[in-house]
Amino acid sequence: MSTLLLAPFNDSMRLGQGYNSFLQTPCLGNAVDISNAKYVESDDEKAPSQTVSYSARFVEKMSDIVHAMNISAGSSIRTGSVSVSGGGNNIDEIKFAESDLNAVISVKVVNQTRNLRDNISFNHIKNMDSARFHDIYGDTFISGFIEGGDLHGIISIRTIDATRKSEVKNKLRSQFNGANTEWAPSSSAVISEALRQAEVTVTVNWSGGGIIKPSDEEWTIESLIRASSAFADNVAKCPQRTWAILTRYDTVEGFVNWAYDLSPKVTVRRYEGVQRYTSDLLDMYIEYKGNLLILNDAIRHTDRYEASKDPRAVGMSIDSLIEARKHLRAEMNKIVGNIEILDKDPEKIHTLLGQNDITAPELWRVKLPFRKDPTGEAATKSVFESLLEGLPIQAELSKSLPPSAEKYPPLCDSYESLGQIEKSALADLTRERPEINKHFHLSRPIGSNGKGTYFNNVDFLKPSVYITAVKASTFRGCLNYLGIFYSNGLTVSHGCLRGQHDVFELELSPEEGEKIIAAVVETGEEQGVEDAEPRITKLALYTNRANKLVAEPPVKPKTETADKRTFSPVESISHEPVEGGSLVKGFWGFSQNGRVGLEDDGIWRLGVVWGNPPKA
Incomplete structure (x- = not known):
């Protein structure tokens, strides 16, 4: 699957249909003639009946999730939400952004791949230039489908006691490591104890497998892991189309001959070079949605909020809050505008990077009002201590090691040669798993x-x-x-x-x-x-x-x-x-x-x- 350009399947998709891969929107039907094309299928006798891949990991960015699900970051920004097809619920981006921990369990099952090859004819329209071609045809056409199943479960956890964040993460990680083979009833007790003082939201979306959970049962971490463990078997009984396979027009000989005979010639847009940038834009957009939620709540309940201690803090008057909201929406509109620019001309990526005119949402976050803390000084102290524990200070890390861990070599004896990201990651790792160097x-x-x-x-x-x-x-x-x-x-x-x-x-x-x-x-x-x-x-x-x-x-x-x-x-x-x-x-x-x-x-x-x- 990694060699193919894919888009999540929906019922409107048809073979030979034009498609905009950047915005994941359908274009002209019958953009190519497939009546004489041959199919390449993966379900021959020599191929395995199923290809199954499991993964479970903690994530920090929404772009990591949409990447795993092959959802276009550009499409998510343009529509204002991360929408998915299939059973289950859409992703709650705000809940994701507000949570202390987010974990994703994914199961991908491939039963069959059918893709068109050879004898594909391009159906051209007169009076065409590159811009009009893109609006009508897109940059790809649907050449096949992958059949099987796809499941993604997002676990969002908000810890009431900030000092227990590491404990919760470690308990979940221990269950994830054996999610597909080692689930046992005792696992439920482990998870329940770890999450005793936490707010947990489980969002699941799947295609294939039929009904994977009783309708009267809520999604929990336990039910998600059980469903993930049984998903491949359920897909074997009830597969469905999960992905559309996309093929670029400039791989079709008839299109190439037609496009190069025009003056000026028609070119198909390429979006490979903008994927990282659009992922960054999506993460910024989600952060801004979270900022906007805070601001709207502060406007409705000014008595529950107090001004930030930042020198540039937004004032607590209604006029100041509404003015700040206007600026937040303007920044979000800039992000959407950049997506529109890249859709029309991905080569403008260098211009947009040079302008860098979008304010980082984190700079806005420190200026926004924050909720008054009802728990007082004790809670503030515990949060402060948990933040200190996350600092990448090597000298302090050794103090927290249990005696048994001191018998073993350090986790990494080349600490000073590492970059800041690596140092921070190892600091978190050592704090969360004190005996890891054992x-x-x-x-x-x-x-x-x-x-x-x-x-x-x-x-x-x-x-x-x-x-x-x-x-x-x-x-x-x-x-x-x-x-x-x-x-x-x-x-x-x-x-x-x-x-x-x-x-x-x-x-x-x-x-x-x-x-x-x-x-x-x-x-x-x-x-x-x-x-x-x-x-x-x-x-x-x-x-x-x-x-x-x-x-x-x-x-x-x-x-x-x-x-x-x-x-x-x-x-x-x-x-x-x-x-x-x-x-x-x-x-x-x-x-x-x-x-x-x-x-x-x-x-x-x-x-x-x-x-x-x-x-x-």
């Missing part, structure tokens, strides 16, 4: 920490879980994808895997005691690019059974491209166990995970997660 050790990552999104496999790992397989890919000189398969059925992917990549795989034999015991990571800078940042160009893994994976660009790659890239070596580091008997449990670093093939896709920074061998 089970894991993080080697120094290399590469750029200014590109992509931070990840750390140790966030969801149990000490007993181990790697069963690794898949990696390279393309145009660098490492583009890294997939790790775990003993509990979990699969974790970083970067992007596409059909033109060179793929490298390593399968372990855990029953024979095989494990990864060494690794080599190399970085390089692209030649001919000013201020190029280092990125990962090679990953090698070695097992105690003389097997290995060496993912580096081959002399003769699978796909030859005209715009070749050459990288100058920057750094190479060999990773070996800190303690005897340790094994590689995963990785941490930064990756860019674009949907449709960004130039920056791939692994930008990488370190190794070491762990003690699983206990018998």
Whole structure:
């Protein structure tokens, strides 16, 4: 699925229909003639009956959720909400923004993929230019459908006692690690105790599987995990179309010939380069919706609010509050306006980035009124202490370690070489799991920490879980994808895997005691690019059974491209166990995970997660 451009299925979709992939809106029906086209199907006898992937993780941004659900960030901004098709409820963005913790459980099941190929004819209209073409045809057409099931459950938690936030997160993480295989009645007691003083909202949306929960039962964390565990079996009995497969017009020979004969020629717009920016805009838009909610409530109940202590605070008079609301809406309109601009011309991304005329919603948040605290000084102190615990101060972290943890090496002995995001993440990790260095050790990552999104496999790992397989890919000189398969059925992917990549795989034999015991990571800078940042160009893994994976660009790659890239070596580091008997449990670093093939896709920074061998 990662190699395909997808859109969530709805009943209005038809094969051959034009489609705007950026705004996820339908365009001209019968944009292409498919009467003579051939189908490519995935349900032959050699293919597995189902492909199932589970994931459970904590998220902080709404863009992470829409990305996982293949919902367009541009569409969500334009319509003012994150809307989804299928059973269940729409996503409550305000509840998400107001919560202390948000977790997502996802199950994706693919039973069959049907896609049109060959003998596709483009149905052209006279008097056409690029702008009119985009309005009428869009940038893609619907060429097929994926059948199976898709489930997403969002758990939003607001803790009454801020000091228990870490405890709640750890309890949930322990359940998520075994969500698809280890659910037991005792799990309910664990979760109930952890959430005893918390407000919990569970929102579930699914396609396929029929009725996955009794209609008279409310969605809870327990019912969500049960439904997730049984979802693949339910989909096998009741599958449905979940995704539409989109194909660009400029892959159809008839369109290319027609478009290039026109003067000026018609070009199809490309949105690969704006995905990260639109995701950022969506997160800003959701933050502004939260700000607007606070302001509207303050206007209705001025007696419940007091002015911020910020020197630029919004006054508490009705006139001041209404004036501030007008400015908030103006900022939201700017965001919507930028989406409209990018839809018409994605090349204007550079102009918009240069202007940077949208005020960060966080700057508004500190100026807004806040609710008077009814619990007084004691509550204020507990919140203040919890905030202090989150500060990335290495010297203070060691003071909170229990005596048993002091016997083991530090979680990461290269702390000073880390970036601020990494330091903050490790501070949170150490605070939430004080004995984590008893089970894991993080080697120094290399590469750029200014590109992509931070990840750390140790966030969801149990000490007993181990790697069963690794898949990696390279393309145009660098490492583009890294997939790790775990003993509990979990699969974790970083970067992007596409059909033109060179793929490298390593399968372990855990029953024979095989494990990864060494690794080599190399970085390089692209030649001919000013201020190029280092990125990962090679990953090698070695097992105690003389097997290995060496993912580096081959002399003769699978796909030859005209715009070749050459990288100058920057750094190479060999990773070996800190303690005897340790094994590689995963990785941490930064990756860019674009949907449709960004130039920056791939692994930008990488370190190794070491762990003690699983206990018998």
